[in-house]
Amino acid sequence: MEKRKPNILIIISDQQGIDTIAAYKDYFSHEAWLCHWLKTPNFDRLAAGGYSFLQSNSTNPVCCPARSTVFTGRYSSETGVTYNNVGIDEKVPNMGEWFESHSDYTRVYCGKWHAGGAWNYPDVEGSRKIPGFETIPVGMHGTGDFNDFQVSGAMKGFIMNYKEEKPFLAVAGLMNPHDICYWTPQLHGDKLVPKSDIFGLGKSLPPLPPNFNFGFKDPYPRSQVNFTPAEWQNYLHDYCRMIEKLDADLGRLLDAVDSRADETLVIFTSDHGEGAARHKRVQKWHPFEQSVRVPFIAYLPGHIKSNVFDQKHMVSGVDIMTTVCEYAGIPAPPNCKGRRLKNLVETGETKETMDYAFAEFQHTGRVVRKGDFKYVKIYKYSGNPDQPFIRTGDGKPEKFIPCEGSSRYETLPNKLLFNLKEDPWELKDLSEDPAFSAKMGEMDTLLADEWEKKIIPGTHFDRN
Amino acid sequence: MKNLNNRRDFLKKMGTIAGLTQLPLMGWAEGFSALLSEGVNPSGEFSLLKLENLLSGYQYPVAEKFTTDSFSSGYKLYNLYGGNAVFGGEFFLKSEIKGKNRLVDFSIWRMANSGIKKNQIPEFKYIVSGKVECKSDATLTPEKWKVCSRIATSEDGPAFTNTGLLNEGAARNGEVINKISGRQIKKSFGSMPLSWKWGLVAVVQNMSESSVNELQFATLDEFDAIHENQKIRLLKNVKIDCGKDLLIDFKVFELSGDGVLPTVYWVDNKNRTLFVISGMEAFVLKA
Numbered sequence A: 001m002e003k004r005k006p007n008i009l010i011i012i013s014d015q016q017g018i019d020t021i022a023a024y025k026d027y028f029s030h031e032a033w034l035c036h037w038l039k040t041p042n043f044d045r046l047a048a049g050g051y052s053f054l055q056s057n058s059t060n061p062v063c064c065p066a067r068s069t070v071f072t073g074r075y076s077s078e079t080g081v082t083y084n085n086v087g088i089d090e091k092v093p094n095m096g097e098w099f100e101s102h103s104d105y106t107r108v109y110c111g112k113w114h115a116g117g118a119w120n121y122p123d124v125e126g127s128r129k130i131p132g133f134e135t136i137p138v139g140m141h142g143t144g145d146f147n148d149f150q151v152s153g154a155m156k157g158f159i160m161n162y163k164e165e166k167p168f169l170a171v172a173g174l175m176n177p178h179d180i181c182y183w184t185p186q187l188h189g190d191k192l193v194p195k196s197d198i199f200g201l202g203k204s205l206p207p208l209p210p211n212f213n214f215g216f217k218d219p220y221p222r223s224q225v226n227f228t229p230a231e232w233q234n235y236l237h238d239y240c241r242m243i244e245k246l247d248a249d250l251g252r253l254l255d256a257v258d259s260r261a262d263e264t265l266v267i268f269t270s271d272h273g274e275g276a277a278r279h280k281r282v283q284k285w286h287p288f289e290q291s292v293r294v295p296f297i298a299y300l301p302g303h304i305k306s307n308v309f310d311q312k313h314m315v316s317g318v319d320i321m322t323t324v325c326e327y328a329g330i331p332a333p334p335n336c337k338g339r340r341l342k343n344l345v346e347t348g349e350t351k352e353t354m355d356y357a358f359a360e361f362q363h364t365g366r367v368v369r370k371g372d373f374k375y376v377k378i379y380k381y382s383g384n385p386d387q388p389f390i391r392t393g394d395g396k397p398e399k400f401i402p403c404e405g406s407s408r409y410e411t412l413p414n415k416l417l418f419n420l421k422e423d424p425w426e427l428k429d430l431s432e433d434p435a436f437s438a439k440m441g442e443m444d445t446l447l448a449d450e451w452e453k454k455i456i457p458g459t460h461f462d463r464n
Numbered sequence B: 001m002k003n004l005n006n007r008r009d010f011l012k013k014m015g016t017i018a019g020l021t022q023l024p025l026m027g028w029a030e031g032f033s034a035l036l037s038e039g040v041n042p043s044g045e046f047s048l049l050k051l052e053n054l055l056s057g058y059q060y061p062v063a064e065k066f067t068t069d070s071f072s073s074g075y076k077l078y079n080l081y082g083g084n085a086v087f088g089g090e091f092f093l094k095s096e097i098k099g100k101n102r103l104v105d106f107s108i109w110r111m112a113n114s115g116i117k118k119n120q121i122p123e124f125k126y127i128v129s130g131k132v133e134c135k136s137d138a139t140l141t142p143e144k145w146k147v148c149s150r151i152a153t154s155e156d157g158p159a160f161t162n163t164g165l166l167n168e169g170a171a172r173n174g175e176v177i178n179k180i181s182g183r184q185i186k187k188s189f190g191s192m193p194l195s196w197k198w199g200l201v202a203v204v205q206n207m208s209e210s211s212v213n214e215l216q217f218a219t220l221d222e223f224d225a226i227h228e229n230q231k232i233r234l235l236k237n238v239k240i241d242c243g244k245d246l247l248i249d250f251k252v253f254e255l256s257g258d259g260v261l262p263t264v265y266w267v268d269n270k271n272r273t274l275f276v277i278s279g280m281e282a283f284v285l286k287a
Helices: A041-049 A063-070 A095-102 A144-161 A178-183 A229-259 A318-328 A342-347 A434-450 B007-016 B028-037 B044-049 B197-209
Strands: A007-013 A051-053 A106-111 A134-136 A168-173 A264-270 A296-299 A308-310 A356-361 A365-370 A373-378 A388-390 A397-399 A415-419 B071-081 B084-098 B101-111 B125-135 B142-152 B165-172 B175-180 B183-188 B194-196 B214-221 B225-241 B247-257 B260-267 B273-278 B281-285
Touching (some): A007 A318, A041 A229, A063 A318, A095 A168, A095 A318, A134 A144, A144 A178, A144 A229, A144 B125, A365 A434, B071 B197, B084 B197, B101 B197, B142 B194, B197 B225, B197 B273
Parallel strands (some): A051 A308
Antiparallel strands (some): A356 A365, A373 A415, A388 A397, B101 B125, B142 B165, B247 B260
16 A cells, blocks of 8 residues: 655745744854844754755745745746736646645645735635635735734644545745834834834844945845834844744644644745845845845655755755655646755755756846855846736736836846855955956856746736 | 633623723823823833824723732734724633632634735634633733634634634643643743733733832743743833823833734723734724
8 A cells, every 4th residue: 555645734934034043053153144133943943853955045035926936836937927916827837736636635725825816815715716725714914913823823723633534735824024024114114113222122132234234236226225223123123023923833833743643744935035134125026145045944754854954955945846746746747947855855865956046036137046156137127017917905907017117127237246155245246356257157158058048938817 | 611612602791891981082192192292202102103093083991990810801903004003803801810819711813814805705713712720920820721713704603624723731840731632732931930922911910000010931822832031021101191180190011022022011000901012913902
């Protein structure tokens, strides 16, 4: 008799940079990394029992595009979700649909989906139901403060109560630490960010990062904010507490998983990171490490190696679909771009090519990570407005309006190069240095051959 | 514990909040404006700014002074979203003496579809309720509890798809032991005094009544997570003149520590916690 496949639990947080896990202190030793300013016993427990990828990237550091990749195994240029609130190409199956047609897994989604289109606000039934999944109706959007304990509580209930013979594929979409978005002046930061240390937090206020001030010309200053240092410190403090709240929610889910007699593969990641005052930035959208680099942990005690902190292999959200299919014993959907990670996380060996990773940002931005280097290239944006999207207010489709017009990327420079080993805070752009012209060429070739030529462009699709 | 099966009666009883009546507009808005115009804005008032849209119409609940051991209170929950306080649920707490201990009933429900248009999804709620046996001490040390949680469309409705949980737990010897669905989950909280998240509105009332200015403890969060290094301290005393002979002395307390955003409690001179404001969430005592 064939052995029962493991249950699969995917936990995805929102806006969590990689340095927010206390167990990673040895690998992020500078005191300004946030792992020195928070306590994450449950992330630490997950990391101790599992396999952490420290070179893990968001494939497109903003919610919908990144999530469309996680749940399809295709880059956002292929899902058609190159920006928030456009739907996944109907030709690209999501994880729930693929498991529905290729496995006997029970499929349940709880919490934030936001992988594009009308399903951003999923219904339990009807056209807004997330295709392929049964939806547990809590926490689809809103705030982590208000919703996350509902999501972790409901999913804990589901996991602990589940008694069917067939395995489950469950997703818990947690909002935090995305709440930090509302700490920005554009939203209502004036009501949420104290201008001084009014709460007497003193030494628990994190310091400003070394790249708070930086010298290179910034091609995309969108998410820069002019907080005072005191406001930034309060901002960082509250971001750390949001991570700790998220940690409690993670703990609930791990308690449920660990209490089961059968096996459950847990994959934890985040859709994108957070500016965290680096380069004076909030939020995401941009190609810098605080925006692109996210946690990625695989956990299956007895199978997946424990306490591994892999600094060598490059991974991203695109690798999740292929990997969960591998664990479920089913083929990955056609044209998936992800690597299969099962062998690597179980044995430490892999035949997959894992020495580079790609990301996109803001329609025409590209990021290549290889070795110690990060290469950023920004193509000129056509300003094509013919992309439908769904207004969140009334749910009706409208024309997509680029938020900063068609000239957004006409400001040069349009290329950046960083040596992340020597310059982890991305202070020195090497793209104009003749000594690195060969490296620039190598990265350009890699981008063209391994990414641009292999992409099958997708189109937006919305089932409203 | 049998009352857990009769939640509707419990909520109905709690909803009336014995002893509380309501006065017509008590000039709270004017008092609040005056407070700000006086430039008294170093700390606690920062938290009230988040409730600005709410306070203009707030009706000050009038009641006899709460005693520290026996009281009942009901709160409206607000999601501080988009710069405004938006209603999102309710919280009820009832404390009574049981021998040397206190027995606390609590119930909290939140809209499960926050952020979703109402007509797009049935009105699901995430409901947590239970009974907690506590010591009559400063932190209301929880000793035993029985807590239900589930998603449902009504207080009496069935749990949605496997989401219901019954958690029977106890804390002793630095350890929390929960029994859920026949499985036991243990967590350690060390040597710190223990409190519990939903009981903190009563803890600050205790502090106010007994003039305690600072407490340090660990908190039981949702009865299954522990946050250590919690500190509640008196931030300041504030007097608000709301007109019509209504002069309210507030003690403003602040909670900080692991896993919590700075949380401000406003306790009035009737020993009632009127406002709890934390991050993007606020609890406001019902009139």
